[in-house]
Amino acid sequence: DGGITQSPKYLFRKEGQNVTLSCEQNLNHDAMYWYRQDPGQGLRLIYYSQIVNDFQKGDIAEGYSVSREKKESFPLTVTSAQKNPTAFYLCASSPSRTGDEKLFFGSGTQLSVL
Amino acid sequence: AQSVSQHNHHVILSEAASLELGCNYSYGGTVNLFWYVQYPGQHLQLLLKYFSGDPLVKGIKGFEAEFIKSKFSFNLRKPSVQWSDTAEYFCAVAFSGGYNKLIFGAGTRLAVHP
Numbered sequence: 501d502g503g504i505t506q507s508p509k510y511l512f513r514k515e516g517q518n519v520t521l522s523c524e525q526n527l528n529h530d531a532m533y534w535y536r537q538d539p540g541q542g543l544r545l546i547y548y549s550q551i552v553n554d555f556q557k558g559d560i561a562e563g564y565s566v567s568r569e570k571k572e573s574f575p576l577t578v579t580s581a582q583k584n585p586t587a588f589y590l591c592a593s594s595p596s597r598t599g600d601e602k603l604f605f606g607s608g609t610q611l612s613v614l
Numbered sequence: 615a616q617s618v619s620q621h622n623h624h625v626i627l628s629e630a631a632s633l634e635l636g637c638n639y640s641y642g643g644t645v646n647l648f649w650y651v652q653y654p655g656q657h658l659q660l661l662l663k664y665f666s667g668d669p670l671v672k673g674i675k676g677f678e679a680e681f682i683k684s685k686f687s688f689n690l691r692k693p694s695v696q697w698s699d700t701a702e703y704f705c706a707v708a709f710s711g712g713y714n715k716l717i718f719g720a721g722t723r724l725a726v727h728p
Contacts (some may be wrong), residue, residue: 535718540623542704543718558715590658602648602660603716 503527506591506606513578513585514614521576521609525590529604530597532574536560537588537608547611549574550597578611586613616641618707622721627695627726635690636724637705646708647688648716649679653701661703664688675699700726 504525513519531550535543545558549568565583568574578585586608592603621636642653649661662673669681679690
């Protein structure tokens, strides 16, 4: 069954802690994306990657880091530098590197601060 | 800065009413345009997209959207809504020079009452 798998579904972070959100896809897509969804603000782009071992900052990259060591995996780390991490995080992928194909979304991870 | 605006954050309609959701973007160059929908408890999914050609595009479930270049708009329409159309709708734009960086509007929550 092809798709994008995000884990965990719910995640809690303590003050000063780094946490990593997992995103795996078996669609053989080149491009992968991380978005943050806040009520009333829609989706904001954190990082994106068009190819393995390469990624670019989105509009709100501060306090986040990513890696793209494998085509199918694009984990997002929320660092202690991110002062307002509570949000719903969505991972997406696309067969196109040039933005002319639709995005396939995962089911999301809700991150909350303890 | 490139931005996408959705005018209505919440819309409430009765079944069989007509729907029009506004979307404007801030850039005068070439764009790829999308409408995504998120039904309660489900993933974001593509409703329709416009890249070029006929500015009136038809999507799934009876939705359509019209690209008006002079107004930088891509409004979503449906002649007669159903209760099952209750969802959150997102306009998204990929701007030239960064087609792989999809920018989303804040979203419109639509509630359709029977």
